Amino acid sequence: MSDPRRLIEAPSTPADRVVARAAEVRPNALPAGGWAAVMKRASRPRVLPLIALSAASIAAGIGISMMAARPTTTPPTQQRRIPExxxxxxxxxxxxxxxxxxxxxxxxxxxxxxxxxxxxxxxxxxxxxxxxxxxxxxxxxxxxxxxxxxxxxxxxxxxxxxxxxxxxxxxxPPLPEIPSQLVAGTIDSECMDRSDQLGCLEALTGSSDALEAEVSLFELGLLRSKQGDREGALNAWRDSLNRFPEGSLHPEVRLAMLLELIRARRFHDATRVAREFESSCVDDPRRAQVEQLRKSIQAAP
Missing domain, CATH: 2.60.120.1440 (Jelly Rolls)
Structure with missing residues (x-):
């Protein structure tokens, strides 16, 4: 075995010189607690890099938050103006x-x-x-x-x-006052007590009995008017006058049409129907009232 003192006193190789240099370092005394304290301190984790990393992350997060919170400027939307x-x-x-x-x-x-x-x-x-x-x-x-x-x-x-x-x-203009004598009343028919009154009347309008068909058309118009079907009512009465222009009920049919047109504010058509009543129902006791009603329509402000 070689003498270790040679490595210190006369080093001849680079390795010898490293050993000689290390030998010159004075040994420190062990701290209180001996080797156990030294090993405990050596095993303690290094926190400084983590702290630095956390600080950098927080700074980056704050920067991102500030960028997200920065208000964006968008051009105001112009409301569409409605024409006057x-x-x-x-x-x-x-x-x-x-x-x-x-x-x-x-x-x-x-x-x-x-x-x-x-x-x-x-x-x-x-x-x-x-x-x-x-x-x-x-x-x-x-x-x-x-x-x-x-x-x-x-x-x-x-x-x-x-x-x-x-x-x-x-x-x-406002609606004219209608005399109660001109308001049509109902006529008894075999359909009055039927639950399907509308269908019953529609079927009877094609009856071969002229009076039965005329009565059914008149009642059908009244029922449709009551149900709010104004055009349906007028069509039924027009059909009646086309088929039975001088039938037993033609004065009642004309009056019903006249009042329906007035309620609909169709004054021009009402005036025409009133004139037709006056010319075709000369002997009817209600003729004077129809004439007066027509004149009130024409004189409406």
């Missing part, structure tokens, strides 16, 4: 000034947003004034109708001024 006047096809209207319109026929939707009062002349009989409201106005040969969707309007007629509010409807 929307006319249905076929409407005859015009603007006489910035704040005045005239409707002679057809339907207009008015959307008035400004506080300045707008006037709509619906024929020569009705003037509608409003601001900040929405309403529908219609002019036909039989008159004017107005429905207020939002806000309120003031309607001026020959009889005065009336305020119409949201959800309300106004019609002009």
């Amino acid at each position: 006047v929307q006319a249905e096809a076929g409407a005859a209207w015009g603007r006489t000034s910035d704040d005045e319109l005239r409707l002679t026929k057809g339907r207009l939707q008015i959307n008035r947003e400004g506080s300045t009062r707008l006037t709509l002349l619906a024929t020569d009989d009705v003037a509608i004034q409003t601001s900040r409201s929405r309403f529908l106005a219609e002019v036909t040969d039989d008159g004017v109708s107005i429905f207020v969707q939002d806000g309120e309007v003031q309607v001026r007629t020959r009889t005065g001024v009336k305020t119409i509010k949201t959800g309300e409807k106004f019609v002009w």
